[in-house]
Amino acid sequence: MKTQYFTATSLDGFIATEDDSLDWLFPLGDINDTSYPDFISGVGALAMGSTTYEWMLRNAQAVAAETGSAWPYSQPTWVFSTRALPAVPGANLSFVQGDVRPVHSEMCEAAAGKNIWIVGGGDLAGQFYDAGLLNEIIVQVGSVTLGKGKPLFPRRLSSASLALASVRQVGTGFAELRYQVST
Ligand SMILES: NC(=O)c1ccc[n+]([C@@H]2O[C@H](COP(=O)([O-])OP(=O)(O)OC[C@H]3O[C@@H](n4cnc5c(N)ncnc54)[C@H](OP(=O)(O)O)[C@@H]3O)[C@@H](O)[C@H]2O)c1
DSSP, X not given: OOEEEEEEEETTSEEEOTTOOOTTTGGGOOGGGTTHHHHHHTEEEEEEEHHHHHHHHHXXXXXXXXXXXXXXXXXXXXXXXXXXXXXXXXXXXXXXXXOHHHHHHHHHHHHTTSEEEEEEOHHHHHHHHHTTOOOEEEXXXXXXXXXXXXXXXXXXXXXXXXXEEEEEEETTTEXXXXXXXXX
8 A cells, every 4th residue: 555646747847837727737748648648547535725626626527528427536536725615526535624634544444454655745645745644746747837836746855865776768748757655
C-alpha cells in the first residue's frame, strides 16, 4: 500500500493556470496512453483540496462527456476544505479539514490494502509529505510551459529524498516520471 501523488504538470512546474484552468493539458495526449489506467486500478482511496474539487464541480458536464459520469471515481474520496461545499450526488465523499494524519489513517482503512491517491493540489501533497506519509510522486510532464500558475509541489526536497524510479515517453506530449520519496 502506497500513498501516491499522481498528477500532470507543465514543463515549468505548474499543475493549473493561476485561474485554475486545465485547458492546456487536454491537447497534450490521451490519458489512456499514460500509466493512468493501470494506476487507478490500484487506488483504494482519494484525497483532494477544495480547488481541485471545485474544478470537478465546475466542469461536471465535460467530465461526464469524457468519462460517462460527473464523478468518475468509484473509490471513497476525502475533500479538504474549511468551507461547506456542495456534494456530488452518488459520490462517496467525506469533507475534512486540518491535520492530514488522522485522515490518512481513515483512508488506509477504507483502501483495504490498495493505494492512496493524493490528487492535488501541490500543497496538499506537501502536507502528506510533511507528515512523512508520501511514498511516490508520479508526474506526467507536459510539453508546454505556463509561465505561472498553481505549483506542482511547493516544498523543498533534497536529492537524497527523491529517487527517480522510471522514465517513459508518452507520444510527443508527455514524459512520465516516477519518483520514490523517502521521508
Ligand atoms: N494537472 C493536473 O493533473 C491536476 C491535478 C490536480 C489538480 N489540478 C488543478 O490544480 C489546481 C490546484 O489548486 P490548489 O493549488 O489551490 O490546491 P487544492 O489542494 O486543490 O486546493 C487548496 C485549498 O484546499 C483547502 N485545503 C487544503 N488543505 C487543507 C487542510 N489541511 N484543511 C482544510 N482545508 C484545506 C483550502 O481551501 P478552503 O479551506 O478555502 O476550502 C486550500 O486553499 C486546481 O485548479 C486543480 O483543478 C490539476
